[in-house]
Amino acid sequence: MALQWFVLRVQSNREEEVRDNLIRVLDREGQAELVPNVLVPTVTVSEIHGGKRQEVERKIYPGYVIVEVETDERGKVCDALWYLIRETSGVGDFIGGERPWPLQPDEVARLLGQAEEKQGEVPALKIEFKEGDVVEIKEGPFHDMQGQVEEINPSSGRVKVVISVFNRPTSVEFDYWQMEPA
Helix, strand or coil: CEEEEEEEEECCCCHHHHHHHHHHHHHHCCCHHHCCEEECCEEEEEEEECCEEEEEEEECCCCEEEEEEEECCCCCCCHHHHHHHHCCCCEEEECCCCCCCCCCHHHHHHHHHHHHHHHHCCCEECCCCCCCCEEEECCCCCCCCEEEEEEEECCCCEEEEEEEECCEEEEEEEEHHHEEEC
8 A cells, every 4th residue: 555646626716625624524434544635735925905915825726635645556546535535525526537647756746845845935925017017006106107117126026117207217116016007
């Protein structure tokens, strides 16, 4: 018997609920030792809403749950466990359908490493525009003016925008949350 990782297709925006349902069903049926890990890989990003910075958890793979399942010597999930997982509320099916295939070791390492690696990092800012985009200023003395993004500094969240002041192009620096795509 060996442990292998599989991907489950689940109802979108209910990944955590499906994970909890699956863990509860496995515990109730005494099968928890056959599925030691049920994961919803997430990453923490920093966003600004209403002028306040917030750290938000985002799913790396929306609509999917990753499970570690004990398999037989041929790498197959036993039928009883397969049906138990499939019939759990919110679970669609295994990727691969009737004959699910396990993730390759390098895929598992990348997937688990990506989630762990992101946990130690400073959350990345979610800036919705890029250099060259036209933006509209939402706050400050240049409110309702439009300009073109010249430079973005993701570490500080500052954006340099070229706006027209007295019919001359002028470079002004703003916080990224003070503007929106035009």
